[in-house]
Amino acid sequence: SIVHGLVPPHPGAMTAIGIYNANMGHVLLYSLIIAFPTAIIAGPLFAKWIHKRVIPVGEPELIRVETKSSGLPGTGVSFFIILLPVLLMVLTVVAPYLPIPGSIEKFLLFIGSPVIALLISCFAAYYFLGYRQGMDKSLIKKLTEECLLPLASIILIIGAGGGFKQILIDSGVGTAIASMSEEISLSPIVLAFLVAGLIRIATGSATVALTTAAGIVSPVVANMTGVNLELLVIATGAGSLMFSHVNDAGFWLVKEYMGLTVKETFKTWTVMETLLSFVAFGLVLILDIFI
Numbered sequence: 001s002i003v004h005g006l007v008p009p010h011p012g013a014m015t016a017i018g019i020y021n022a023n024m025g026h027v028l029l030y031s032l033i034i035a036f037p038t039a040i041i042a043g044p045l046f047a048k049w050i051h052k053r054v055i056p057v058g059e060p061e062l063i064r065v066e067t068k069s070s071g072l073p074g075t076g077v078s079f080f081i082i083l084l085p086v087l088l089m090v091l092t093v094v095a096p097y098l099p100i101p102g103s104i105e106k107f108l109l110f111i112g113s114p115v116i117a118l119l120i121s122c123f124a125a126y127y128f129l130g131y132r133q134g135m136d137k138s139l140i141k142k143l144t145e146e147c148l149l150p151l152a153s154i155i156l157i158i159g160a161g162g163g164f165k166q167i168l169i170d171s172g173v174g175t176a177i178a179s180m181s182e183e184i185s186l187s188p189i190v191l192a193f194l195v196a197g198l199i200r201i202a203t204g205s206a207t208v209a210l211t212t213a214a215g216i217v218s219p220v221v222a223n224m225t226g227v228n229l230e231l232l233v234i235a236t237g238a239g240s241l242m243f244s245h246v247n248d249a250g251f252w253l254v255k256e257y258m259g260l261t262v263k264e265t266f267k268t269w270t271v272m273e274t275l276l277s278f279v280a281f282g283l284v285l286i287l288d289i290f291i
Helices: 002-006 011-020 024-054 075-097 102-111 114-133 137-170 173-183 188-203 206-221 229-239 249-258 262-290
Strands: none
Touching: 002 011, 002 024, 002 206, 002 229, 002 262, 011 024, 011 206, 011 229, 024 075, 024 229, 024 262, 075 102, 075 114, 102 114, 114 137, 188 206, 188 229, 188 262, 206 229, 229 262, 249 262
16 A cells, blocks of 8 residues: 555656656655555554454454465565566666666666566566466466556546646646645645645545645645655655545455455554555655755
């Protein structure tokens, strides 16, 4: 969930990086620094506390899932494939500081660009998760075609978010927010967090909230100096995660998949999402002091 909101190459984060004209490598670095402690607090620590309040001591677990691990890829290679695009994109951050020839630096910057990093990771997945697991090219082709279908909804969501953003801007909402923020001396980072949070609560979509809020706040910071655009991206992403409720498809996905009631989903998933949002935002404010 936190990668969904904060970490490139997720589409929402990448769109916000483009809108704010932020440095992708720095966003990736800062978001990883923020993501790990946030995930620990909102994940295992919160789970340990909330578990007793959802399932009282002595009451049996609601669901016990048993799976067969035979034929599945190893844990190491699975995590390697997931982290490979992130590791490749880190190269764009460290390459300029390495004592290497210019041609090698350009090569590292090339393979670390988001599109190429994802393409390399895709082919690595074909090999390690496909051919090495005994899949033939026909099955891999079939799986690829099935994976391409959901991309249409992602593209539509981003497009709808961009269109909604432009409607709000053309209607004068962006100018009104800019004037309001100047009058009350609101920090752009706080403003981005609040705007994204309000849109998230209203629409239920983190991606729409992230892209729309970035479009609204970007004119506000256009003529400002001293604003850390990379932390602004992360603050906007943090706001887009808060208070997932009944208008969010993810809410119902978690409810049905985990066999929870609506009340239990509010007590677990909704609180977890809000914890992710505010903890990440708090860490952004702390980083902003030192960066």
